[in-house]
Amino acid sequence: MILYSGDLSPYSAKVRMQIYAMGVSDDFSFELPVVQFFSGKLKEVSPIGRIPILKTDEGLIPESEVIAEYIDELYPQQSLVGNTPIERANIRVLSRIADTYLMDNIFLALGQMRVPEPNQAIIDLLTAQVVRGVTALEEYLTADGYAAGGSELTRADCSLVPALYMCDRTLPRLGISNPVLGLVKTEAYWGRIQQNEHAARVIAEMDRGLKARLDGSEQRMVAEAMKQAAARSGS
Ligand SMILES: N[C@@H](CCC(=O)N[C@@H](CS)C(=O)NCC(=O)O)C(=O)O
Numbered sequence: 001m002i003l004y005s006g007d008l009s010p011y012s013a014k015v016r017m018q019i020y021a022m023g024v025s026d027d028f029s030f031e032l033p034v035v036q037f038f039s040g041k042l043k044e045v046s047p048i049g050r051i052p053i054l055k056t057d058e059g060l061i062p063e064s065e066v067i068a069e070y071i072d073e074l075y076p077q078q079s080l081v082g083n084t085p086i087e088r089a090n091i092r093v094l095s096r097i098a099d100t101y102l103m104d105n106i107f108l109a110l111g112q113m114r115v116p117e118p119n120q121a122i123i124d125l126l127t128a129q130v131v132r133g134v135t136a137l138e139e140y141l142t143a144d145g146y147a148a149g150g151s152e153l154t155r156a157d158c159s160l161v162p163a164l165y166m167c168d169r170t171l172p173r174l175g176i177s178n179p180v181l182g183l184v185k186t187e188a189y190w191g192r193i194q195q196n197e198h199a200a201r202v203i204a205e206m207d208r209g210l211k212a213r214l215d216g217s218e219q220r221m222v223a224e225a226m227k228q229a230a231a232r233s234g235s
Pocket of ligand 1: 008009011012040049050052062063064065099107
């Protein structure tokens, strides 16, 4: 299977962390359709037009949460969804906080960095939602262990790691300090989870993506890929 995925994409990082943690990486390759993604033509590949997308023998699957559930169902022995209905519900709640209340709002707020005149009211509206999300997260996390409160890494951790990465390393680019600071359990969890090998691996990948964006190497790589694609279509 191919996971169309980008280093810095938090939704992609979440699925990569799940694949690494389940020990099924050999069944996947990771690619970024550079030309389509950066020219806004990913809709030619998948109608929603966003990564991650999983290419299987039976077709393409969009949406990180749907892909995550599909992978859990493909490998039930290694799945990271918890063991009882209430554990599974708690894990889904944490994953939803990460996706809907943290990543979605941060991702939209960061869009203001790409417009000529950033709209502070939009940034304020979205970041207030992030603050509300991390405040709720603080109530769900426990003082020790992984996100679901035990000694088992779950899909909740896979979703929270990229979400908290965004809070820590990308939100400050909008001039907003990490909203997790001062939230005792969440701040401690973020410190703890970075010691996990699978979390550390996706954090290193996201750092690589952030560095490429900031130092211009991503832009150069995209320009080169566009040039090659143009040369191919002209020949
Ligand atoms: N709800 C989607 C969100 C995916 C998403 O927004 N991905 C971003 C990259 S992090 C993307 O592909 N953006 C392209 C665009 O907005 O055109 C999911 O969970 O997979």
